[in-house]
Amino acid sequence: MSTIIYPPSIPWNWMFQRPQQLLGRFSSVGHTVLYEDLGNFSTPKVSSLSPSLFLCQGYSAMDIPHPKPRILWLTVPSHINSIKNYEPDLVIYDAVDEPKEEFASWATYYPSIIEKSDLIFCSSQSIYEYFVKRHPHVYLVPNGVDYVHFSHSLSNRPMDLPSGKPIVGYSGAIAPWLDWELLKIVIQQNPKVNFVFLGALFQLYRFPLKKYQNVFYLGLKNYQELPTYLHHFDLGLIPFLQTEMTKGCNPIKLYEYYASGIRVLGTPLPELLCVPKINLESNPLLFSMRLQNLLEEKDVCQAERMAYAQANDWSERIGQILQYIFIRANTNQA
Template identity: 55%
Template sequence: MPTIIYPPTIPWNWMVQRPQQLMKQLSLLGYTVLYEDIGSFTQPSVHKLSDTLYLCQGLSSLSLPHTRPRILWLTFPTHVHLIKQYQPDYVVFDSSDEPKDEFAEWERYLPAMLTQADLVFASSYSLFRQLSLKHPSVHLVPNGVDSQHFSVSQNNPPDLPEGKPIVGYSGAIAPWLDWDLLQKVISQNPAFHFVFIGALIKLTCFPLKADNLSYLGLKSYSLLPSYLQQFKIGLIPFKLTAMTQGCNPIKLYEYAAAGLPIAATPLPELSRSPCPSLYLSSDPAHFSKFLHNALIDPVNKSVRRSFALENDWRKQAEEIHKILQKYYV
């Protein structure tokens, strides 16, 4: 089986996202995955996470003996300069964000990336449609979820507020959240308590304050299910922008795996989604109404979890494996 190298891009244990999930699942399918961690390490080391998954900290994966073909897996267009350094047999560009707005710096690197990539994966239909006009081999592989991780019962975290139904958000606390909408919805709904979990991205502090709001900071991936399972409703309150039109939110699948109804803004990917108990609006009054509708949503949790299971990361990795085989077999 080939070796997949993922160069320093996202810390392995920080806000577990698409790259960590796909690398883990591809390693379970038999690929040797060398994941180069990012951070400050006092001593170079290699951590064997499984027989086929290695975490390289402070050293290059090229220093480890491995089989070929060598696949270089890239997420950011700005990493096109790494291709020559790794001398791969194949280059995969896995596109999960529009190079617009907060990621506008990526746009000038995208043509070079598409020229050098052998294979392109897109996490959303919008990205797939655009990239297909520029590259001959683009495949739609949406985001997913570790269904089992988010469906297992956990203990109630001690820092969650009590006494009111919790409307919760888990993910990046970033400028692309619709803070104006949130401010109005939170003030209009004192019967709910709004909880936000995640790291501050391109922000220096949490933008809102209210008596019925709590920002709990970043939580480890292992603890997230214990929080989500205490939510009554999951939030996806993104602005509708050039960047978010290509966003396929991972939290959609994580909320569903936890059995939650979801209140969200009508991103293109969400408008196309068959996810049950998904309420979409960018109008504060309608959004508030949908929160009350979601609270009494009659759909059984098992139906929502079935949707999540259909979008498990394992299935997404199996689809990728089928496509990769056409290249190296």
């Protein structure tokens, strides 16, 4: 078994995203994972999250004895310039966002990524189409879900959830790429609906919709308790702007909503167009009408949505990734 090192990129206990999910599963199948946590730590320490998953806080993974081969797993493009610090046997770049708009600075590092990476995984079709023309070992591996985690919920209703009205909810980064103008219109047209937002502020100084009485921003929730919130949503939102950056978004929230059994209303991002039983509108008035109709209609497609989520479990993704790594590693040895 190999050791997989993840340089400081995302705090382990921030929003539980693709890196934490994939690396956690690498460790569950026997690989040693050294996750260098992001943050300032007055007392450096190494915590064991499982028998083979270690959280390095203020500690370099290279200072911890570990088996080889050593795989460097990167998601932040600038880390491609830190390869020499880790002396890896294999360099993997996991591409999860387009280098546009909010992430425009990433584009500077792409020539080095193409030159120095042994494998490139891509979370969306548009990202894949960029890299596959430029690198010999590129694979499409969309996002996924911990189906068991999200399909089951604690019975207790969270105390901070509003009551008395249907809940239309959003879970994820509270960020500039949300279509805030669309949301304002939809919220104003639906005073008999409570709109709940869960997640951390990202590139925003304040929550943009705080003035509306039927809007509740509940902040970032612990990953362990998140399913309990989603199970009390009557409808899940993916209200993204349609931009050059978001065309490469394969929203994790889609799979988490579906695993939780709830219907989804979003804007027509390319990655959502082929999702079964999803509802998509770009015009604010049509979006609002669709929302109202969904809340009034009987839900007859829950089983199909949950089956789609189950088929896209992170365990399926790990199986694909490990197969590609095995092929590449054997090619290097030949």
